[in-house]
Amino acid sequence: GQQVMQIPQYQHVQEGEDFTTYCNSSTTLSNIQWYKQRPGGHPVFLIQLVKSGEVKKQKRLTFQFGEAKKNSSLHITATQTTDVGTYFCAGPPKGTSYGKLTFGQGTILTVHP
Amino acid sequence: NAGVTQTPKFRILKIGQSMTLQCAQDMNHNYMYWYRQDPGMGLKLIYYSVGAGITDKGEVPNGYNVSRSTTEDFPLRLELAAPSQTSVYFCASSYFVGGTGETQYFGPGTRLLVL
Numbered sequence: 001g002q003q004v005m006q007i008p009q010y011q012h013v014q015e016g017e018d019f020t021t022y023c024n025s026s027t028t029l030s031n032i033q034w035y036k037q038r039p040g041g042h043p044v045f046l047i048q049l050v051k052s053g054e055v056k057k058q059k060r061l062t063f064q065f066g067e068a069k070k071n072s073s074l075h076i077t078a079t080q081t082t083d084v085g086t087y088f089c090a091g092p093p094k095g096t097s098y099g100k101l102t103f104g105q106g107t108i109l110t111v112h113p
Numbered sequence: 114n115a116g117v118t119q120t121p122k123f124r125i126l127k128i129g130q131s132m133t134l135q136c137a138q139d140m141n142h143n144y145m146y147w148y149r150q151d152p153g154m155g156l157k158l159i160y161y162s163v164g165a166g167i168t169d170k171g172e173v174p175n176g177y178n179v180s181r182s183t184t185e186d187f188p189l190r191l192e193l194a195a196p197s198q199t200s201v202y203f204c205a206s207s208y209f210v211g212g213t214g215e216t217q218y219f220g221p222g223t224r225l226l227v228l
Binding site for chain 2: 033
């Protein structure tokens, strides 16, 4: 079955440093979604990427979708303490017609003030 | 709109007991999902439903059952609780019409401890 892997599993940064998490799928994805889960909270949708090579920005967050649509990355510039949480990527296998997502195991980000 | 609601927030069960985790959404979403999240881990899909009366197994369905009699409600039943079912359970919903994908909206979660 489809597997979605994320690295690193943990990342500790000082406030103001940059952060990047990478997502790799064993199969081609029709789209990739990113979610953020604050400690003790529930996953919240951040963004969806659909096109090969697509890049989207949300303030300090930059999301990329690979040319082969099998990998993605999330980059945060100048982290803040509000960025703390777990970042998940998720995607449905290409060609699927149902709304299921396979989630990566997440990257836990800690920001030290 | 309340979005996706889940009850209870927290529950302690003894081994062998049964319980139902409730989930409701008021967004008229057709798809609903149940996930479990073990400490430090990602989300594992237990069951999902594409509409009232239609359910299907996800990645980790053993020990669980679901039903969906209405668009709004999607309860998850645990029969004969085991310590391995200690986890945080999230219900989610989405409006899926095919194509490139959809956003899933998550409930606040139910923390279950089986002793």
